[in-house]
Amino acid sequence: MSPQAKGTLDEYRAPATLAEAAEALADGKGTVLAGGTDLMLQAEAGKTPYRGRLVNIRRVAGLRGVTEDGGTIRIGALTTVTDLLNDPLVAEKAPVLAATADKFASSQIRNAATVGGNICNASPAGDMILPLLALDARVELASWRDGALATRTVALDGFFTGPGATVKGPEELLGAVLFETPPAGRTARFVKSGPRPALEIATVAAAIAMTVDGGTLRDVRLALGAVAPTPLRAKRTEALLEGETLDGDLIARAAETVAGEVNPIDDVRATAWYRKHLVTIYVRRLLQDDGKG
Amino acid sequence: MTAKVEIEFTLNGRPRRVTVPADMSTLTLLREELGLTGSKLACGEGECGACTILVDGVSQNACLMFAVDCAGRDLLTIEGLRTEDALHPMQRAFVDHGAIQCGFCMPGMIMQAKYLADTTPGLTREGMRRGLEGNVCRCTGYKKVFDAVADAAGIDG
Amino acid sequence: MDPIAKKSVIGGRVPKPDAPDKAVGRTRYINDMVLPQMLYGRILHADRPHARIVAIDTAEAAKLPGVHVVLTGKDMPRMLFGVNRDNRPLKGDKVRCIRDEIAAVAAESEEICDAALALIKVTYEDLPAVFDPAEAMRPGAPAVHDEKPDNLSLAYRFDHGDVAAAEAESDVVLDDVFDVHYVTHCCMGTSCAIADFDTDGKLTIYSQTQYPYNFKMDLAPALGMHPGDIRVIQPPVGGAFGSKLDVYPYEPVCVLLARAARRPVKLTFSREEEFINAPTRQPARIHLRTGAKADGTLTFRDVDCLLNNGAYTSWGPTTPYVMMRTFSSHYRVPVVRFHSQAVYTNNPYAGSFRGYGNVQATYATASHMDMLAERLGMDLLTLSLKNAQESGEVSPQGSVLADCAFAECLTVAAEKSGFLEKQARYAAARNTPGRIKRGIGLASSIHNAGGAKIHKSDGCGTIVKLDDYARCTVITGASEIGQGIDAVLCQVMAEELGIPMSDVTIVNNDSAIGPWDVGVHASRTTFIAGNGARRAAQKARAQILKAASHQANMPPEGLDLREGWVVLDHSGEPVVKLDRLLRQMHFQKDSELVMVTDYYEPPSEEERPGHVGDMSAAYSHAVHVAEVEVDTETGEVRVLKVTSAQDVGRIINEMGLEAQVEGGIVMGLGYALSEHLLIQDGRVRNPNFRDYKVFTAPEVPEMDLHFIESHSQTGPMGAKGIAELPTIVIAPAVANAVYNAIGIRFKAPPLTPEKVARAIWDRDHGAVAAE
Structure with a gap:
């Protein structure tokens, strides 16, 4: 690898507040350091060169942790995957995130990798993205506009534009991911290819959220990983399932539909x-309450 | 020109002050600047765990961690684990159970094992196996590692 | 003083003496070493599989600050090395595979090296390439080496008896092709060398080599040096597993950089380079025909083996030497025909790797035995026992199976695992509902366990020195690569000399000090170096007891050495303290120091023409039973339990033995299920641990190990070599278990989830099975 391809870091900042962080990124020449599990590798490989200034956000106050306020769960960008695995609020209100965290890389990586980093990395196989898509999550993007901190909120569905690419501008910082607290009775599950329990880049992964209302499916969200250039919401399959009665016939039709909906490589x-084979199996398993994989 | 940053941190119980390039990894800092070669470079991609150290008590792949991010942290490497008089019980268990063959992966394996024992109340054998999934060993087949960790961490069976 | 009773340390559980230093991070591996004034070296590898090198422009690279030397193949004479003398340190004329070393840089840091490599401009003229050995044999195929237009590298033939006649007498003939794949060692310490010249032009090379003495001989021609002017120092290494049994180009390149720079140079592979440029296990296409009578008696084996040689020749294409012994000696086979050809292609190339051909051959033979049992309607245990040799039998290649425990290994493994009962139960459950199916499979093999006489000598030199504090130094030719010969030699010294193991120091890291040895390979070190050390210790013991006998006024036979004392053998009554006696022996006019040498040559033969000869001083068997669970939808195979019964001769260090067997099994499980170095159009597609999947901790099955002690007449204290069999036997046991679970035979490992899922899908949808 040519050393030029990795870009340069001629400046280093370690902001203490979100406003300072946004300011450090304002000119679009900042590279954000969060968990760091991918940053150095991707720069050294020339995939995402350093932009000139390393902005270490790890000391920014208030970016780590899971909170609930007014029926909305907020996960700070610096919340680690291990945090999700151990968080009591997650365990109670959104256990699918802990189940996904349990399938995520290795202990050391879980200790370092952040939710914000996994989203911004925008890997088509990014594990944490899938349950968040299924939970209709949105992300908060902070930036420095006209001398002040500005934020906008973007739905996660639509956030990803390609492998490693998102709608987030280089001057923006992902501060948090938010979703409405799933109501009682809402089911969410995650399944990922093996045979290793976790340390795999998913061949295929899938997450579902749904409400089974007297045998009828409501508000179905199905998210698929590693079957398209971005994490994918399988909307045709969702539409097929919506309002239908969950039975063997429906599951078979859903599996058939999802196979036609993905176009993996x-x-x-x-x-x-x-990949198509696994997607159909996983859709069946997610619907059959057999998410063990 | 790559920015150089002066940082202060605690390394194996002693305060350190060093100046590091912004793009340097903690593993390079330890091995090449500070001469602590116990942490191994075996993949450099966070895939093998041979460089595992504890940062504020939490296990990390030093190869992925930016050295500048050591500022203000408390680092423990394999060299800092033993006391003056004796091996740490985890180190002792690895020796006594025959878990060390070529030994190249073992500094990372031992640090990760210590992290699991320190931070997991009621650690089970299955939990231990999962906890070691990021540490590749090519010699032992892991069995003696399990025996050593189970012994040192007080896991039954 | 109280009498001292006789105690033995043989069969104990002994930690490796180097383990404490390794556990605290104190051990200075070669990868950790820095010499004063040392430069770093890096290699520019080819980025294409087959091309003429038209021009190499190094001017910009040479100008970069911090760069000391830039070398290309154009700068140096054709210095050929390797098994076929077909390799060069740097390639000047053409590229034959993506590993090819085009240029090399020595600079103040690896970063500067990389910057310099990026400035080297190479002009190539691409040539048509060939990657499949069958295609490479066809007339008109591109020639990998211009001087070898037929692309033939190495051929082996062994013919014993009349196959046609044997076939005519057979009731059943199985005819299958097994295609075994590329895997690589994945040593945790990547390949590394440090070269340093003195002012007289003599070379010291710090090396990971497993064979320091012949390494000098093999390295010298690549440098145009005399082997005697090379000193090999072996710092601790992060694994080897056969990967360091040859000279590979990075080593002479490192030396050439050091010579040009007049500074020490260290060259280390990145992990990606290690996956792409380090040797692999030899892949093979094995066409095996096995004949048997209706009662299960084997009648013949007929084998055609085609090997992808890759672009250059290391040990990989010589593995048929070992394969043929599996085909001729794994079970009683009266008639054997084995023909193999290794054919040059533009692929990377293979070296030796734990099991050395036997991994490949046993995949075929052990699969065929399972298939034969089903075909004949016999159970595999009965079939195996019927054809298992007994002590004293001689195989068609002349292997004398003394102290043979094959039948006992079969019986123990089958009984302890409940093999027959479970196999019948799982087969019956195959077509019942449920996506998870269980299966159990049995496999066995034979391997040399007393060295392998592939050279004129298979010997090992030992020097044993006892100093005036009764501390013992063992200077042995045998290398330590993590396998644990250090602990074994401490035990042997303690046993023979009556001293604590902690008083023994092993010196085996410097070719200028150590006596000659073949190298760590062929499961030979405990057997050969153990025998040698024992003989040396016995010489020292005799010298000591003779001196003591004068003092005690007692014949030496009446004395013994125990716990640092000379004692009366019958009563244990102490006579004189050993260190005191040694001082008396040493500190006098014309004394003879207690410093003895031994060269142990095992009682084995070099093969005669026709590949007949008793090439090992002992043979051993292992039997594995694997129990698996198959997810018939996703194709994922989980190994639940492995039961192993292995003839170990006699246990010396029980803990080290277990560790070798456990490690070998898990390495072999990777071969069976998950490890596959994907080489497509000559390029490695998965050069990282993400996509090259070695087994990790959660995947490891329960392992139930049984050691059968056959007490080898020739081994040290009765021990046999043990290290390769576990890796050899496990893969076909797993494949047989998967067959038991789902009824599909996989003739091409690894049994990845996709491969298994695809085969099930194809079968259920009426297609022909994928494999």
């Missing part, structure tokens, strides 16, 4: 055939 991890 052959790569070093799997063929397109196997």
Whole structure:
């Protein structure tokens, strides 16, 4: 790798507040350091060169932790995957996030990797993204506008524009991810390819959120990983399931629909055939309350 | 020109002050600047765990951690684990259970094992196996590692 | 003083003496070393599999501050090395595979090296490439080496008896092709060398080599040096597993950089380089025909083996030497025909890797035995016992199976695992509902366990020195690569000399000090170096007891050494303290120091023409039973339990033995299920631990190990070599278990989830099975 391709870091900042962080990114020449599990590797490989200034946000106050306020759960960008695994609020209100965290990389990576980083990294196989998509999450983007901190909120569905690419501008900082507290009776599950329990880049992963109302499916959200250039909401399959009665016939039709809805590629991890094969299996398992994988 | 940053931190119980380039990894800082070669470079991608250290008591792959981010932290490496007189019980268990063959992965394995034992109340054998999933060993087949960790961490069975 | 009773340390559980230093991070591995004035070296590898090198422009690289030396193959004479003398340190004329070393840089740091490599401009003229050995054999195929237009590298033939006649007598003939894949060692310490010249032009190379003495011989031609002017120092290494049994180009390149720079140079592979440029296990396409009578008696094996040689020749293409012994000696086979060819292609190339051909061959033979049992309607245990040799039998290649415990290994493994009962139960459950299916499979093999006489000598030199404090130094030719010969030698010294193991120091890291040895390979070190050390210790013991006998006025036979004392053998009554006696022996006019040498040559033979000869001083068997769970939807295979019965001769260090067997099994499980170095169009597609999947902690099955002690007449204290069999046997046991679970035979490992899922899908949808 040519050293030029990794870009430069001729300045370092370690802001203490969100406003300072946003200011440090204002000219679009900042590279954000959060968990750091991908940053150095991607820069060294020339995939995402350093932009000139390393902005270490790890000391920004208030960016780590899970809180609930007025029926909305807020996960700070610096919340680690291990935090999700151990958080009592997550365990009570959104256990699918802990279940996903349990399938995420290794202990050391879980200790470092942040929710914000996993979203901004925008890998088509990013595990944490899928349950958040299924929970209709949105992200808060902070920036420095006209001498003040500004924020905008963007739905996670639509946030991703390609592998490693999002609608977030280089001057923006993802501060938090938010979603409405799932009401009682809402089910959410996550399933990921093995056979290793966690330390895998998913060949296929999938998450679902749904409400089963007297046998009828409501508000179905199905998110799929590693079957498209971005994490994917399977909206045709969702529409097929919406308002229908959950039975064997419906599950079979859902599996058929989802196979037609994804267009995966052959790569070093799997063929397109196997990815489609797994997607249909996982959709069946998610609907059959067999998310163990 | 890569920015150089002066940082202060605690390393194996002693305060340190160093100046590091902004793009340097903590593993490079430890191995090449500070001469602590116990933490190993085996993949440099966070995939093998041979560089595992504890940062504020939490295990991290030093190869992925920016050295500038050590500022204000408390780092423990394999070199700092033993006391003056004796091996740490986790180190002792690895020796006594025959868990060390070529040994190259073992500094990272031992640090991760210590993290699991320190931070997991009621650690089970299955939890231990999961907790070690990020540490690759090519010699032992892990069995003796499990025996050592179970012994040192007081896991039954 | 009280009498001292006789105690033995043989069979104990002994930690490796180097373990405490390794546990505290104090051990200075070669990868950790820095010499004063040291520069760093890096290699520019080719980025294409086959091309003429038209021009290399290094001018910009040489001008970069911090760069000391830039070398290309154009700068140096053709210095050929390797098994076929077909490799060069730096390639000047053409590229034959993506590993090819085009240029090298020595600079003040690795970062500067990388910057310099990026400034080197190479002009290539691409050539048509060939990657499949069958295609490479066809007339008109691109020639990998211009001087070898037929691309043939190495061929082996072994013929014993009349296959046609044996076939005519057979009731059943199985005919299958097994295609075994590329895997790589994944040593945790990546490849590394440090070269340093003195002012007289003599070289010291710090190396990870497993064979320091012949390493000098093999390295010298790549440098145009005399082997005697090379000193090999072996710092601790992060694993080897056979990968360091040859000279690979990075080593002479490192030396050439140091010579040009007149400074020490260290060259270390990145992990990505390690995956791409370090040797692999030899892949093979094995066409095996096995004949048997209706009662299960094997009648013949007929084998054609085609090997992808890759672009250059290291040990990989010589593995048929070992494969043929599996085909001729794994079970009683009266008629054997084995032909193999290794054919040059533009692929990367293979070296030796734990099991050395036997991993590949046993995948075929052990799969075929399972298939044969089903075909004949016999159970595999009965079939195996019927064809298992007994002590004293001689195989068609002349292997004399003394102290043979094959049948006992079969019986123990089958009984302890409940093999027959479970196999019948799981087969019956195959077509019942449920997506998770269980299966159990049994496999066995034979391997040399008393060295392998592939050279004129298979010997090992030992020097044993006892100093005036009765501390013992063992200077041995045998290398330590993590396998644990250090602990074994401490035990042998303690046993023979009556001293604590902690009083023994092993010196085996400097070719200028150590006596000659073949190297760490062929499961030979405990057997060969153990025998040698024991003989040396016995010489020292005799010298000591002779001196003591004068003092005690007692014949030496009546004395013994125990706990640092010379004692009366019958009563244990102390006579004189050993250190005191040694001082008396040493500190006098014309004394003879207690410093003895031994060269142990095992009682084995080099093969005669026709590949017949008793090439090892002992043979051993292992039997594995694997129990698996198959998810018939996703194709994921989980190994639940492995039961192993292995003939170990005699247990010396029980803990080290277990560790070798456990490690070997888990390494072999990776071969069976998850590890596959994907090489497509000559390029490695998965050069990282993300996509090259070695087994990790949560995947490890329960392991139930049984050691059968056959008490080898030739081994040290009765021990046999043990280290390779666990890796050899496990993969076909897993494949047989998967067959038991789902009824599909996989003739091409690894059994990845996709491969298994695809095969099930194809079967259920009427397609021909994928494999």
